[in-house]
Amino acid sequence: MKDRFELPEGMIYLDGNSLGPLPKGVAARVGRMMSDEWGANLIKGWNVDGWMAQPSRVGDMVGRIIGAPEGSVVMGDTLSLKVYQALSAALQMRPERKVVLSDSGNFPTDLYMAEGLLRHLRQAHELRVVAPEEVADAITGDIAAVMLTQVDYRTGRMHDMNAITAKAHGAGAVMVWDLAHSAGAVPVDMAGSNAEFAVGCTYKYLNGGPGAPAFIYVRPDLADSIDPALAGWLGHEAPFAFDLDYRPAPGIERMRVGTPPVLQLAALEEAMKIWGEVDMVDIRAASIRLSELFVAEVEAHCPNLRLASPRDAAVRGSQVSFHFENGYAAMQALIARGVIGDFRAPDIMRFGFTPLYLDDADVKRAVAILAEILRDRLWDRPEYLARQRVT
Ligand SMILES: *Cc1c(COP(=O)(O)O)cnc(C)c1O
Numbered sequence: 001m002k003d004r005f006e007l008p009e010g011m012i013y014l015d016g017n018s019l020g021p022l023p024k025g026v027a028a029r030v031g032r033m034m035s036d037e038w039g040a041n042l043i044k045g046w047n048v049d050g051w052m053a054q055p056s057r058v059g060d061m062v063g064r065i066i067g068a069p070e071g072s073v074v075m076g077d078t079l080s081l082k083v084y085q086a087l088s089a090a091l092q093m094r095p096e097r098k099v100v101l102s103d104s105g106n107f108p109t110d111l112y113m114a115e116g117l118l119r120h121l122r123q124a125h126e127l128r129v130v131a132p133e134e135v136a137d138a139i140t141g142d143i144a145a146v147m148l149t150q151v152d153y154r155t156g157r158m159h160d161m162n163a164i165t166a167k168a169h170g171a172g173a174v175m176v177w178d179l180a181h182s183a184g185a186v187p188v189d190m191a192g193s194n195a196e197f198a199v200g201c202t203y204k205y206l207n208g209g210p211g212a213p214a215f216i217y218v219r220p221d222l223a224d225s226i227d228p229a230l231a232g233w234l235g236h237e238a239p240f241a242f243d244l245d246y247r248p249a250p251g252i253e254r255m256r257v258g259t260p261p262v263l264q265l266a267a268l269e270e271a272m273k274i275w276g277e278v279d280m281v282d283i284r285a286a287s288i289r290l291s292e293l294f295v296a297e298v299e300a301h302c303p304n305l306r307l308a309s310p311r312d313a314a315v316r317g318s319q320v321s322f323h324f325e326n327g328y329a330a331m332q333a334l335i336a337r338g339v340i341g342d343f344r345a346p347d348i349m350r351f352g353f354t355p356l357y358l359d360d361a362d363v364k365r366a367v368a369i370l371a372e373i374l375r376d377r378l379w380d381r382p383e384y385l386a387r388q389r390v391t
Contacts, residue, residue, distance in 0.1 A: 076261075154321060329379040
């Protein structure tokens, strides 16, 4: 599968958990879309080229890799907005409860969006944030919604989706999962988990490109009863009736908001084709093999680094992180030598393992370069110490 990606010669890309690489065929597809659809058909493209159906069509492709049935996933907007939509829908289901439970390993935007929503609801809701390992015990009878990211963006620590969802339901709470670091990284069974809502992005493991749209899943039995907080015209039952009043579309379509990002969806649709040829169980097995090899090699050759991820692969997603006090500079030195990972404050060097385009030789070579940087203090140079805007 490595051959299916446009990877620069000599680069070892360990950052597919943040921005997946460009799959071959995507540039040509976007080019064709521009010339043959937009260029040639102009506004007719909405009908003749299927642009209007694209958010649901691509949603079904995403649905297949997260265990969601046809017609339960739709694409659009950014993940931050999808978090807002899902949480507001969850709160509508428990009007008598006023607490949202999340954890301190969640990605900040998820917490910010929740805070903003709760503040603007003006119903004295509380956002209760506990440590990740305390979540299960913190699911009490006052919780309206449990909102968690399954795989921790910093450490890769992974929540047990089925166990936590069952606990939430046992306490009468609604479950919202963020699958940003799960979709395309680990097997997910949305239907089997019975969770009400899930959201995620597509520019990480799904290789949809920078700015690729997010997805939202709503459990099919609930979709028709949600009153969308973001009541946009394309989630209306009849957008082209141009009614003055909002009536939600049936099912998942009501989670659409406005005009879909057609170019980005064309890129994503092409990039998603690869998932029809692989099995998530095989991907997971290969990801564990690569991650275990990486941990073993780093611990053997880089004594200054301390594992920040769970040691047990069963509770780790598809990334491995290490603490190092000079982690930012060390990562810059690594990037300068063609090994791309990233840095998360305050001291985490983060590496993603994406079996579609990485093999054992890449892992070994990456660690050999890292070991040399640490041993010879090659990171200790002004150009590596100066922080850039995106880390
Ligand atoms: C990557 C990520 C985001 C990013 O949100 P955008 O709105 O797409 O910028 C949000 N939440 C989590 C958990 C993430 O990992």
